[in-house]
Amino acid sequence: MGEILKISEIRKEKSYQPLSSVWFGEDNELLKLMLEFYPRQKPRLILDATINRGRFWIGNNYPVIGLDINRRYRPDIVGDNMQMPFRSESFDVVVYDPPHIPNQGKDRQKDFQDRFGLGGKSPKENGYNFSHLYAPFTEEAFRVLIPEGILLCKITDYIHHHRYQWAHVEIINAARGVGFRACDCIIKVRKGPIIDPRWKKAHHSRRHHCYWLVFRKSKKCE
Numbered sequence: 001m002g003e004i005l006k007i008s009e010i011r012k013e014k015s016y017q018p019l020s021s022v023w024f025g026e027d028n029e030l031l032k033l034m035l036e037f038y039p040r041q042k043p044r045l046i047l048d049a050t051i052n053r054g055r056f057w058i059g060n061n062y063p064v065i066g067l068d069i070n071r072r073y074r075p076d077i078v079g080d081n082m083q084m085p086f087r088s089e090s091f092d093v094v095v096y097d098p099p100h101i102p103n104q105g106k107d108r109q110k111d112f113q114d115r116f117g118l119g120g121k122s123p124k125e126n127g128y129n130f131s132h133l134y135a136p137f138t139e140e141a142f143r144v145l146i147p148e149g150i151l152l153c154k155i156t157d158y159i160h161h162h163r164y165q166w167a168h169v170e171i172i173n174a175a176r177g178v179g180f181r182a183c184d185c186i187i188k189v190r191k192g193p194i195i196d197p198r199w200k201k202a203h204h205s206r207r208h209h210c211y212w213l214v215f216r217k218s219k220k221c222e
């Protein structure tokens with residue numbers, strides 16, 4: 001019996017696939033790994049709460065419902081992720097990739113409006129950032145997830161209005177505030193940093209990474 005147990009433990013050990021905390025590849029490849037790694041069972045239904053053009057799901061064969069507030073991206077459902085049109089406990093996983101560069105124009109290489117989904121402006125009262133979206137979003141994500149469900153957030157800190165915007169800290173605080181457990185953090189290294197041609201002088205290090213944060217609707221992570 002003891003021998004059999006030992007063999008099964010060895011098998012278990014062999015099947016252990018670590019996931020690196022630093023990622024140099026694409027989001028869709030990382031998402032695939034995360035969806036194999038974190039959920040307690042294979043996800044039956046996933047909500048992408050900011051689907052945009054759905055780049056995350058290229059080459060991935062998961063049952064995903066895409067929500068976006070902007071109908072021009074032709075999401076499965078046009079709606080606001082701060083007031084989701086779904087029943088409670090409908091999804092195993094929620095994925096979130098919010099806009100993160102407020103009030104930015106177009107630079108020479110990138111169409112920020114399209115790539116980063118900058119539908120609106122962020123006024124002075126909101127500190128020229130999008131952090132005020134996190135509390136209402138995480139509250140809704142918590143509601144629509146099943147118990148033990150997973151929330152995956154792609155979050156970028158950035159410099160705006162001469163200030164470091166601590167977006168990843170803000171969303172961790174918001175998610176904890178509504179009952180999520182913050183479980184893990186993967187640093188995704190960007191190939192090219194975001195550069196605005198208006199920047200003439202550097203006061204901060206250049207952002208070459210963003211975070212994938214992993215939350216669980218649970219009292220424990222493991």
Ligand SMILES: C[S@@+](CC[C@H](N)C(=O)[O-])C[C@H]1O[C@@H](n2cnc3c(N)ncnc32)[C@H](O)[C@@H]1O
Nearest residue numbers: 050052053054055068069070080081097116117
């Ligand atoms: C950064 S993009 C997402 C990109 C997407 N992950 C991809 O790889 O194609 C952010 C998206 O969030 C959408 N969005 C912004 N506010 C929203 C809200 N309150 N509810 C739903 N979608 C929203 C924008 O319209 C935009 O398409």
